[in-house]
Amino acid sequence: MSPEKIRHQLFLPKPVSDRLEALAAKPGASKSAILTDAVTAWLNRRGASELEDRFGMRLDRLTAAIGRIERDGHIQIETLALFVRYELAIHAPLAENDHAGRALAAKRFEAFITQVGRQIAAGRRTIGTAEPGR
Structure with missing residues (x-):
């Protein structure tokens, strides 16, 4: 057909x-x-x-x-x-024997990484907001 x-x-x-x-x-x-x-x-x-x-x-x-x-x-x-x-x-770089300075730097770095993780997990942006870190 x-x-x-x-x-x-x-x-x-x-x-x-x-x-x-x-x-x-x-x-x-x-x-x-x-x-x-x-x-x-x-x-x-x-x-x-x-x-x-x-x-x-x-x-x-x-x-x-x-x-x-x-x-x-x-x-x-x-x-x-x-x-x-x-x-x-x-x-200036820390002296080899400045253990207190290195410990403080390590603590600050850990706090920084933790904060970045929180910001990403919560979906928040630091840039472009009224308050930094919010």
Whole structure:
């Protein structure tokens, strides 16, 4: 059983009509099959354009958001690197026998790591808030 076919009357420019005649003259080809394939391909491209129209704006927004996240990450890394460089430049290294200073530094570092863990676990951000550490 073949699908129902509907007759259409088309007006084509002479150069296009001549090309269609040449293609249809080949064995196993027909004007109807060639035009059916051409119209189907055109309609499929049109459908792809509708998908682009529908999702293009959303994809553009997601791309912009990812760009902002990447930029923020670079800012954070650069900030941390500059802070570490600054801290290393202004603080003299501890003497080998300064056990009290090293113990205090280790305690401060542990407190720092604990606070970072709390902030991340709670989903809080220090930068961009009214009060630091909140």
